[in-house]
Amino acid sequence: MDEAVLRTLTPAVIGILVRRGVDFATAEDAVQDALVEAVRAWPTDPPRDPKGWLVAVSWRKFLDAVRADTSRRRREALAEVEPAPGPGELVDDTLALYFLCAHPSLTPASAVALTLRAVGGLTTRQIARAYLVPETTMAQRISRAKRTVSGVRFNQPGDVSTVLRVLYLVFNEGYSGDVDLAAEAIRLTRQLAARIRHEEVAGLLALMLLHHARRTARTAAGGRLVPLAEQDRSRWDTRLIAEGVQVLQNALARDRLGEFQAQAAIAALHADARTAEETDWVQIVEWYDELVRLTDSPVARLNRAVAVGEADGPRAGLAALADLDPALPRYAAVAAYLHERDGDLATAARLYAKAARSAPSLPEIDHLTRQAARLNALLRG
Known part of the structure; x- marks a missing residue:
């Protein structure tokens, strides 16, 4: 049966x-x-x-x-x-x-x-x-x-x-x-x-497929989190990526943009890059601008700050972050990352430790604690 x-x-x-x-x-x-x-x-x-x-x-x-x-x-x-x-x-x-x-x-x-x-x-x-x-x-x-x-x-x-x-x-x-x-x-x-021809249904399906394609590369031995930039992209599921991109393109062709389509477009740009260095961060910022326009979501603005930091430099990212509420979930983790890229290791270490204390899952707590320990070791050395 x-x-x-x-x-x-x-x-x-x-x-x-x-x-x-x-x-x-x-x-x-x-x-x-x-x-x-x-x-x-x-x-x-x-x-x-x-x-x-x-x-x-x-x-x-x-x-x-x-x-x-x-x-x-x-x-x-x-x-x-x-x-x-x-x-x-x-x-x-x-x-x-x-x-x-x-x-x-x-x-x-x-x-x-x-x-x-x-x-x-x-x-x-x-x-x-x-x-x-x-x-x-x-x-x-x-x-x-x-x-x-x-x-x-x-x-x-x-x-x-x-x-x-x-x-x-x-x-x-x-x-x-x-x-x-x-x-x-x-x-x-x-x-x-x-059952329903709706561009946002297609957008959500594309987003799920594109995220799911990276699933096996997101964790290492023992469940340790692997950040996107460090993932082994040969482990990404190219079949799911191709399907997700096709579903997204069909949805975008209807010219009725919604938030799930915008999120899927961002995921597709990440999936399209053969290496982290080849990521088209400028275009990703443009899609985050669309997503913020559609939703005015603080989470979208937070993620946009990261993208701005990659496209225009960490200080531009920190400037984008300055308009957001520090109580926002993962704010401290984003600020830590941008401060580290800007060379302020002491502030970054402190913020990583702060982010670890409020992280919602054990893998995130472990990852952020490791980041703080890594920077503290560099400061001592």
């Missing part, structure tokens, strides 16, 4: 039940029960129409739940006529599930969990392991999210930007537990791109 097939069919089957009038939480529970039955039955008796089989069994599970709870009069009335089993319905409901799972009433964490469960087809246990939380905690989070969106009906287009931010949150979690969330985010974004 192909687990990938089940995960692909899950959102479509949930969508069919929701379109028949079943509330989201009940539909999702019924489909999960049907998936359990599929795991038992399919290895010895595979269906000719897997989607039709799942629809029929999920509907039967829903009916069983309704009949077991006589207090739910409204659902009993809905379930009086059971549709005849047959081929899976051709209407694609997956897109509606994307928007449902990214509903603005949900917290980002809940939206991510619900997307992985309903659209991604992952189990609660898999999601909990990926986020390094107890399974009961994740089950409660998903249950609350399902209750929140149960009464939502889609009669207007959903907010694509919210869906994309949820997918980007999934991607940035990377790998933990037994689920590769970066790869899962790419799979889901490919799925979304196949």
Whole structure:
């Protein structure tokens, strides 16, 4: 039995039940029960129409739940006529599930969990392991999210930007537990791109592909971080880079620039350079200017300061940094790097140590601490 097939069919089957009038939480529970039955039955008796089989069994599970709870009069009335089993319905409901799972009433964490469960087809246990939380905690989070969106009906287009931010949150979690969330985010974004022609969906897919192409080169033995300039570029995945660039070019050709396209363009310029020294920093600054214009994001301005420092010298980068709030995450690390390039090793060492104290992950703490120690050793020597 192909687990990938089940995960692909899950959102479509949930969508069919929701379109028949079943509330989201009940539909999702019924489909999960049907998936359990599929795991038992399919290895010895595979269906000719897997989607039709799942629809029929999920509907039967829903009916069983309704009949077991006589207090739910409204659902009993809905379930009086059971549709005849047959081929899976051709209407694609997956897109509606994307928007449902990214509903603005949900917290980002809940939206991510619900997307992985309903659209991604992952189990609660898999999601909990990926986020390094107890399974009961994740089950409660998903249950609350399902209750929140149960009464939502889609009669207007959903907010694509919210869906994309949820997918980007999934991607940035990377790998933990037994689920590769970066790869899962790419799979889901490919799925979304196949269902909706939208330049920012393509832009996000391109950005993910270009970042993922450098993944194996980002860490050394023991999980030590390797900065972009020091990465072994022969380890970059040229196939993913080529695909990402092509997806980006197709999106940019529509002439409706958005923030994910701008970020992908920056990533493409990094990927295009055979060595760190050949990086086109001037063009990267221009793309950061576009990104700042689109988002006015402090994080974009911070990254722009680094690019300015590379294109026009470290003092120009420090001048760009001066307009930003020093409390901004990674501000101290950027300032340390620019001061080091400017020759002020003492200030750079102090700032690297400061950045290490507020770094969000152990690999970053280790990297920044090593940088501070390296400079302190040079100052003593």
